[in-house]
Amino acid sequence: MSYQLWYWPDIPGRGEFVRLYLEAAELDYEDMARVQGADALVEDLHARQGSRPFAPPYLVDGDNCIGQTALILTYLQDREGLGSGELETDLRLVQLQMDIADLVEEVHATHHPIAPHLYYADQMDAAYEKAHHFRENRLPKYLIHFDNALSTHGGPFLLGEQWSHVDTSLFQLMEGLDYAFPNLMSSLQGHFPHLEEVQSTVPEIEGVAAYLASERRIDFNQDGIFRFYEELDQQ
């Protein structure tokens, strides 16, 4: 039986971190809302009782319904036997995936610092300030953190020759940052060589290459988490 992924159909967003891993591992899945639409997603989520996911993305695997991007990726890894086989190493993978989720939230907050349900135009002043501190302080701190982590096994991937969900997520993260902050990221070129290496190597994974060339890949756009607003990318 194939996995069912539920996520908004028109943005890469958080769902793309799951899509990329499913595609890299060449796992069988249905991207439910891309067939049935966003209304079906809302309906499905609300029909779930008790400990349902707080928000998309979530993955349905038979009786299991799993929310939270980092948890979905860890679940898939364990279920498919794609972990490292060592507890200490697998813990590092989850931890880094949770760090990535935290950074993704901070990226979203650069254009929505006041409330996620308000328009950007209604929180532009705060966004301008927020993005300044994000570019100057927060993002470099995270990029140093991830680049250091990547440096421990000689590359190109976090664990060396074998890729993990952390690598596919770091690829997506770097692509998103290039889209949202082109000036900033171009000024940082050469500063984070391990991140650049993972960004250029992940597309060579067979499943990823096929995915990126397909219509299943959703381009970054102005409704997603990574958005380009010139005023938020000024040096």
Next chain:
Amino acid sequence: MSYQLWYWPDIPGRGEFVRLYLEAAELDYEDMARVQGADALVEDLHARQGSRPFAPPYLVDGDNCIGQTALILTYLQDREGLGSGELETDLRLVQLQMDIADLVEEVHATHHPIAPHLYYADQMDAAYEKAHHFRENRLPKYLIHFDNALSTHGGPFLLGEQWSHVDTSLFQLMEGLDYAFPNLMSSLQGHFPHLEEVQSTVPEIEGVAAYLASERRIDFNQDGIFRFYEELDQQ
């Protein structure tokens, strides 16, 4: 060998979610920075190479060093055989713990919407707006989510009679919200009966009762995540 917990010594913060679980389960641990000070924490964190934690709290258990609150709690649960024994249920526990971590971040952002390293006084206007939307939209959405989750097994705890790390964390969350938003929380009294039940029952867990009566328990204060600013709690 006892666990080593590293967290800022003067605030409950994210570390308190770990402390509460360690104490509820009556596990042996050293709260390192409360003995050695905050400088020792910074030094210890920076001395760790490679995939080190991005930020405190982190737990050291022999060769394992684990960051991210939800991951620490899951690690302790599995290591000590405190899980439910069922994958589907344990997945729900992690997922809810990650949802709690997301809400804790949103609570922090009510007083630090622009940047964590700036003073509150330098981001008061944005905080005022942020807190308004937090009180009106975000917090109720989370509280409904957690109250629904608690309703599935008949209480008082998430899984029924047996407490888990989700219960100790929901207790801490409710205590923190009562401290930070007393007006709001008093207006919500009776709306989330399962959350109120877990808040009043967790202190009866033997280890928690002993902890809350001890000097190890750190009171909420104006340097932590849950802070009381009258202007952020206006109805």
